[in-house]
Amino acid sequence: TYFADAHHPTQLGHMMAAQVVGFWLFWSEHDAEEGSAAGPSTQESLPLPLVLPQDVADSFALSHITSIDLRNGTLAQPWILQGNFSEDWDFGEDVPGKPGLISTKVGARLVVKVPITKSPLESRTVNVGLLKSYANMGIVSISLVGPPQQQSCNAAAFVGGHTKTLGTLKVDCMWSAKASVYDVVPLQLKWQHLPCVWIVFEVL
Numbered sequence: 001t002y003f004a005d006a007h008h009p010t011q012l013g014h015m016m017a018a019q020v021v022g023f024w025l026f027w028s029e030h031d032a033e034e035g036s037a038a039g040p041s042t043q044e045s046l047p048l049p050l051v052l053p054q055d056v057a058d059s060f061a062l063s064h065i066t067s068i069d070l071r072n073g074t075l076a077q078p079w080i081l082q083g084n085f086s087e088d089w090d091f092g093e094d095v096p097g098k099p100g101l102i103s104t105k106v107g108a109r110l111v112v113k114v115p116i117t118k119s120p121l122e123s124r125t126v127n128v129g130l131l132k133s134y135a136n137m138g139i140v141s142i143s144l145v146g147p148p149q150q151q152s153c154n155a156a157a158f159v160g161g162h163t164k165t166l167g168t169l170k171v172d173c174m175w176s177a178k179a180s181v182y183d184v185v186p187l188q189l190k191w192q193h194l195p196c197v198w199i200v201f202e203v204l
Contacts, residue, residue, distance in 0.1 A: 066115055070129075071099045081155055081198060082111040095180040098131055103203050106138075110201040113153060116194055124189040128199065130173055132183045137174035143167070143200040144187055153196035166190075166197065170204065 069075045073091040083089050088108035093099045101110065116124065128142055144166040147157050157163065171185050189197065 066117070068112065068114060070101050070112070076101070076112075079113050080110065081113050081158060082109060084108070094136070095131065095133065098180065098182065100131055104138075106203055108203045111158065112199045112201070113196055114199060115153070115196045126187045126189055126197070126199065128185045128187065129182050130171060130185060131180060132173050132175050133180035134175060134178055137172075139170060139172050139204040141200075141202040141204055142169050142171060142185065142187065143202075144189055145198045145200055146194045147196070153198075158198055163198070 068079050071091075076091075088105050089101055089103045089110055091099065092102050094102055103110070114126065126144060130140070131137075145158070145163045146166050147153055147163060166189060167187055169185065169187055
């Protein structure tokens with residue numbers, strides 16, 4: 001069994017363990033539909049071990065994790081490159097007990113810088129946490145933007161337009177489930193020897 005010992009028993013360690021179990025359950029159901037023998041054992045014996053592809057295990061064992069907490073203004077401010085906090089954005093709680101950055105203005109933009117550490121992996125996963133609920137929620141566009149190769153990640157490079165868009169995703173934060181929960185939206189980033197990426201949020 002793969003165990004992320006370096007991160008246990010922190011919240012991140014539990015999230016990683018949940019991702020591993022979720023991945024196994026997903027593919028167990030897929031294999032069962034295909035008629036293979038994968039999945040929990042039905043015999044009175046020990047259950048089958050959790051078996052993961054090597055690339056999934058490597059994504060935890062070989063990568064470096066950078067976490068930016070946008071729920072806390074003091075922790076988030078050093079990473080925020082652009083954002084109008086007098087009119088467009090505010091740190092607060094739309095749902096009690098679930099703080100975060102909130103905007104109710106269409107067209108509001110927020111730019112967050114994320115440093116990238118060197119790794120032998122060919123791709124990275126950028127996980128963005130969003131609150132999803134069943135009322136008073138909107139749609140946000142999330143773009144990954146990087147500097148040209150060999151360029152720095154200073155603010156002048158971004159403001160001057162010396163960037164390239166690496167991917168864009170639209171996320172609807174309103175759903176039918178009668179619950180308000182944090183959801184994680186993964187964006188895949190191919191390794192291009194970039195020193196950083198900027199995450200650009202725009203309320204649609």
